[in-house]
Amino acid sequence: MKVDVLLGLQWGDEGKGKIVDVLTPNYDIIARFQGGPNAGHTLEFEGIKHVLHTIPSGIFREGVMNLVGNGVVIDPVIFQGELDKLEPYNIDYKSRLIISKKAHLILPTHRILDAASEAAKGKDKIGSTLKGIGPTYMDKTGRNGLRVGDIFSPNFMDKYNALVEKHKQMLRRYEDFEYDLSELEGPWLAAIDSLRELTAVDSEHYINNAMKEGKKILAEGAQGTMLDIDFGTYPFVTSSNTVTAGTCTGLGVAPTKIGSVIGIFKAYCTRVGSGPFPTELHDEVGEKIRKDGFEFGATTGRPRRCGWIDLPALKYAIMINGATELSMMKADVLDGFETIRVCTHYIIDGEKYDYFPYDVTDMDVQPVFEDIKGWNCDLTKLSSYDDAPTELKDYVRYLEQKLEVPVTTVSVGPDRTQTLANKKVLA
Ligand code: GDP
Ligand code: IMO
Ligand code: MG
Numbered sequence: 001m002k003v004d005v006l007l008g009l010q011w012g013d014e015g016k017g018k019i020v021d022v023l024t025p026n027y028d029i030i031a032r033f034q035g036g037p038n039a040g041h042t043l044e045f046e047g048i049k050h051v052l053h054t055i056p057s058g059i060f061r062e063g064v065m066n067l068v069g070n071g072v073v074i075d076p077v078i079f080q081g082e083l084d085k086l087e088p089y090n091i092d093y094k095s096r097l098i099i100s101k102k103a104h105l106i107l108p109t110h111r112i113l114d115a116a117s118e119a120a121k122g123k124d125k126i127g128s129t130l131k132g133i134g135p136t137y138m139d140k141t142g143r144n145g146l147r148v149g150d151i152f153s154p155n156f157m158d159k160y161n162a163l164v165e166k167h168k169q170m171l172r173r174y175e176d177f178e179y180d181l182s183e184l185e186g187p188w189l190a191a192i193d194s195l196r197e198l199t200a201v202d203s204e205h206y207i208n209n210a211m212k213e214g215k216k217i218l219a220e221g222a223q224g225t226m227l228d229i230d231f232g233t234y235p236f237v238t239s240s241n242t243v244t245a246g247t248c249t250g251l252g253v254a255p256t257k258i259g260s261v262i263g264i265f266k267a268y269c270t271r272v273g274s275g276p277f278p279t280e281l282h283d284e285v286g287e288k289i290r291k292d293g294f295e296f297g298a299t300t301g302r303p304r305r306c307g308w309i310d311l312p313a314l315k316y317a318i319m320i321n322g323a324t325e326l327s328m329m330k331a332d333v334l335d336g337f338e339t340i341r342v343c344t345h346y347i348i349d350g351e352k353y354d355y356f357p358y359d360v361t362d363m364d365v366q367p368v369f370e371d372i373k374g375w376n377c378d379l380t381k382l383s384s385y386d387d388a389p390t391e392l393k394d395y396v397r398y399l400e401q402k403l404e405v406p407v408t409t410v411s412v413g414p415d416r417t418q419t420l421a422n423k424k425v426l427a
Helices: 016-026 076-089 108-124 133-141 148-152 156-171 182-195 203-212 244-251 284-292 311-321 390-403
Strands: 003-008 029-032 041-045 048-052 065-068 097-100 199-201 217-220 258-266 269-271 305-307 325-329 339-348 351-353 365-373 407-411 419-421
Touching (some): 003 016, 016 041, 016 258, 016 407, 029 203, 065 203, 076 182, 108 156, 148 182, 203 244, 258 269, 311 339, 325 390
Parallel strands (some): 003 258, 065 097, 258 325, 325 407
Antiparallel strands (some): 269 305
């Protein structure tokens, strides 16, 4: 069996958690391959909303294994908090959750370094979630990091103290930045003790054996393609490869073993944090999308920036990921519009562009829009795509033609049940 991948095609928060939860009954294993607690994946069912940061979104379904892969970075305190939140639901997470020994650990000093670095950047700040993601991946590539496997080593504390010492030296650079490590260290070490009670595995062997045994595996992306460290709007990106290729390095899956790639996007577009966003709306339309879509960060609560769908950016994301099918999310958020706008290309310095130029951050990018007739009715009660209004079907068909990939799922509300199969791929 091959590994299917589900990942975001925009700037994150496309609704990955919801669709992974919907698709989980079709799979034996759900695996996160990159990112960390900067992610906030929301699942809604039976009137309850759950937000996951590190735990894969298959955790609520019985009989499915959830793997935190080697490409993920783990903050043990946040991870423990997520596990605690599962307690009231009697989820036997110890039997459903395994962690790669090669996943890196976020230390309290990584978080402090993240905050110090962002503060020093002033108005040029990335808008990081301040979860220590950048400094942790820096230590990983700098070959200084601590990994989950290290917590079982007798000299773990020596390794920890040596890394903290190094971080303290680095923090001296930020003269005006004050911090208090003492309050953070105790809970972190306590959470490490809890982490030792979970199952840590050689995840690359686990996943390859599972494939040989014919198990069905879905890799769950975090963030989105436009936040990818290589292909996103650098430097306003996260520090991992959020694209399909990240599945290979983040799980130990060979490129020849990638199956379907499900790209997921909102019927419009959002971004949280700084950086270019050509179709951003600074008017009451943007405000309406934010309000109707409840566009506030699942991790930080920050209001998300809102705008119309951006086809050049989406085409780029589809190309980089090799998306084989698409899920369009939050169609219902556009219920109240007579007209929907679609950005087909940009004008930069009088020239037409149908892709994101290299120095987009420093350029005056003018989006050019095509107007599409809206459905202007309530989609949230729909139970079949066949019953969808013609205008919605026309919008979906228009996007399929432009993007050259089928839209197999259309989501019309946050709940599990508010999910319509266009091409009958859902269970
Ligand atoms: P993720 O990071 O990609 O998993 O997405 P988030 O959970 O950060 O943000 C998506 C938000 O939209 C969450 O609040 C979801 O509950 C919600 N959501 C997902 N699909 C839909 C949909 O089709 N309609 C509406 N109205 N909300 C949705
Ligand atoms: P999910 O998985 C949306 C953004 C931050 C910031 C930039 C770098 O829920 O889609 P970082 O904390 O990684 O240093 O932040 O990336 N960002 C996200 N935006 N959804 C996410 O995850 C994000 N994770 C990071 O806002 O602009
Ligand atoms: Mg999110």
